[in-house]
Amino acid sequence: MCDLPKNSRVFRNPDHKSNTLDRIYKLYEQRRYYDVEIVLNDQRYQVHSVVISAVSEYLNLKLFDNVGTPSLKVIPINNLDNDATQRAIEYCYTGEIEFSYETVLKVLTVAGLFQLESLVEACCNFMSDIIDTTNCLEFHETANLYGCTALGDKVINFILRNYKMIAQTNQFLDISVDKLQRLLRMNLNVSSEIEIFDSVKTWVSHDMPNRKIHLPSLLKLINLPMLPDNLLYGEVTTLCEGVQNCPNLIISALQWKHSPHTIINSDVNWNKSRTRISTIILAGSLTDEGVSKVEIFNPNDNAWLEFLDTNIARKNANYVLVGDELIAIGGEDNKIRNTVESIDLKTGKKINLPSLQIGRVGSVAAAIGNVIYVFGGNDGSTTVNSAEKWDPVTRKWSFTTPMITGRRGCGITVLDNEIYVIGGWNESAIDDFGYKNVEVFCPCSEKWRTCAPMNESRHWISATTYDGKIYVFGGRQKGEVDSQKLKSVECYNKSTDSWSFIADMSTSGYGVASGVLGNNLVIIGGATSDWKRKGVEKYSKNLNKWSSLPSVREKRENSYIFSVPTSWLDRKLSLN
Template sequence: MGAKTCLESLDPGGAVPLGIPADPSSCPSALLQVGDHKFSAHRIVLAASIPYFHAMFTNDMMECKQEEIVMQGMDPSALEALINFAYNGHLAIDQQNVQSLLMGASFLQLQNIKDACCTFLRERLHPKNCLGVRQFAETMMCAVLYDAANSFIHQHFVEVSMSEEFLALPFEDVLELVSRDELNVKSEEQVFEAALAWIRYDRDQRDSFLPELLSKIRLPLCRPQFLTDRVQQDDLVRCCHKCRDLVDEAKDYHLMPERRPHLPAFKTRPRCCTSIAGLIYAVGGLNSAGDSLNVVEVFDPIANRWEKCQPMTTARSRVGVAVVNGLLYAIGGYDGQLRLSTVEVYNPETDSWSKVESMNSKRRFVQLPGEGPWEQRGKTRLECWGWWPLTRSWCVGEEGVEQRGSRWDLLGWFWDAHADFGCCSLVEYYNPHTSSWHAVSNMLNKRCRHGAAALGSRMFVCGGYDGSAFLSAAEVYSSGADQWYLLVPMNSRRSRVSLVPNCGRLYAVGGYDGQSNLSSVEMYDPESNRWTFMAPMVCHEGGVGVGCVPLLTI
């Protein structure tokens, strides 16, 4: 860790209109008292540099006439450092004084120094201190630091769970943490081990919390062997009737698939840490001549660079792509002559593809989580298929759904429509746990062949075709308000565009602008509401399937 940050000639508050005189010694001074410590400073210097004193000395407050001013709740060394900073513009922030300086700067309304202290702490977040920093940031109402610490905890959960800070957390904080979707874990088994470690740290006082804690852990996502050999055999679990029921529920998930729809949705939803940068894979697609490709290339958004990786065994355009448990699935598509039912999976760790069970039907234009659904005109027949990695099997959802509009899937299912493509603004979503469709508000623009992706709790849609023009328009759906909102349009018109979320941003990859297939890529930043061109694909021109594989930091 860096030991010190120095501030030089920084405007302390940034909003004080007075200036410091060339010779402040001619001005009246005040004696600032903190406990047994007293500091002398010229009133005009304090008023010119520190908003707190500016308000005190210019608003005829009682203290403005007192020779001695008592400063309650201030650390003496922090007050001395901030007074010196008012005179010489120099402040050294280190591990020992950063918290007292931040508290003092907050009290004295020195926002720039408060921000500098937050930056110092943010740059030194560590699995052993991040929980304490988050609590401190919440106390001091430092929202940016709090969010940074929270994100760090999610990204490094496994290491954090081994720290003394985690083991000392109150129950409510542990319960909230293990309930989070954003935890970065390789498997749910790591969350179970973290919860058990917290219980055992003070078993006599905490064992009564185990049932409620275990109810927030997604035991159905654990391997059957782990449930049988580790969870079921743990003495804490064996001694608790409610815990044994939770284990039986998880085992039934594996043994009796027909009961899966009755489970609470969160228990079978894999955790996904969206704040971790991932690698974006462009799979299959077309070359400049319009031929289907088996080529795969990968984009590093940090380096802004594309590189080739191992090709698929089959050429596929209009291919569906999904990422499950760190593996990249290429589903169906079109090989230039035939629609495909075959499926293969890519392991980034070994840079290799292998085949898995084929779908029951040959499909192209397969729609996957995070990709844009095609619109239909008139009544259509819709089939939903779910892939269960644990059982390596496909299962059928609701069939024969009659509807007119766009549908997306947020819960890990794929769908295929049998109809002529049309353009519409109607929207539905499918809940596989209840095997039911639900209508939501219409999009602001009718469109088909667009890109769609979920980012946090919002659904983004961009590009497509409205029946007469190719679109650059983008919009976002808020489930809380059940309403669509316009975004700034993309720089290029794109139909058949692939949209993928990565580290809180969206990447629009490829597409067709009405004249040619595109190799270009744009990145959307929700904070700035702006699209920016990134490095173009090297090997592809449109028609790609896209998936993002997180870079695990554990």
């Protein structure tokens, strides 16, 4: 470029582009100087070719031939939503659009056709924040259709972790047999193969005359030898009555289970098994400094590895896992906090989220889908019964229906899409031993109910759902200082609304973490008297017996266990 004479200058108006587009948009609103009509159903949208062709490659190709002269003045389109189409056209002028849970798929359909890549990406990002059990199957297909890799990865991870709940939705009942087969080939994280069979039985029974024919192909995708004999001889056999080839599959499964050496030829590899889950345990301590490091169990080496350092060391904070994000909530360092952080466990990146309405320590938290609930705890002056809800769409905390009883140091778990808050303690309670009672929160109605109380009062406990039942481990009785430690474990059966004892833990203690590793319940850490534990124990349901696993790297009290795909471990090992 030639140098300008000294008596020249270049003037650039920083507002020129935006002002010009604003004026062009006003011309669009006034329907002036338009030269193209987009026709959808009975609706005509008058637009300016220079705008839509610059933004949309699809519309550009519709308008111009190879030499760049206008070849069409009318663009007919079909099978789109009128409102979404108008919003997308306005987006071409303004670069701004609003969509919601109800409209995002319609907007995405228009954006995909018009090849508005930035809008497609925005829709997919929004959808990734609102994944739940009722939409994840549709979102999975959408991600594949529009090439939304990030959305697809997040949806698949959600499906792997929540298959049992997904199989209970109406949307699951309406999927095609091909879609169900693709799901069954996934590395689904389930507590037992019974959950896989139950989902197939539910799907087939929804339209038995037309779906029963698919049973042979579906049963081949279930690890039938992992099912109990009474189930194979009972429900499986009954479901398969009159279906060709099904009896042979059942016989083959029983042979693999009891006499694998007698198998000569089989077109099914019953040796296959779903990759079981490994375990992450998280920071948390009531009386000592919080632990910021996350550990993961390597079942191949029977050892614990450091997974990452969250750099969050608040005492007695709550943790929940939502997709790949670990959410740290509240807790205490030099004061009681309402702080909330999100740690991406793939990248280690930490961001601050909006704070709780009040500071809480000793509260409990649970996630259903991407929605997080926090209950009770101490706010610095008293134990509260208030509850808060995180809305992933608005990205705000708001109060929801309070508990019947204020409590802290309680257990929490999710069973059948309801949240159970169990036991706990309140300094104003008449019963200084803690609570036996249990409250159940229904997220759909935002109402509480009670169920049968435990046999023993207990606080600073952990609760876990496994194989359709709730288990509660150890805890304290009496007050915070002069307390009796428990080694008992109780199991809740929802069908009978009753609690029963199983085998005691090997050591009395409170503040243990509990979860599921493979096909076993596990407990980690906790405290007895004035010392913290590194110990790990697993429980065999068949033997009603506890046994030891290798200890964790850090002493832990009031920490958290989350079940995750073994691919997380593979990713960690690949970086070492």
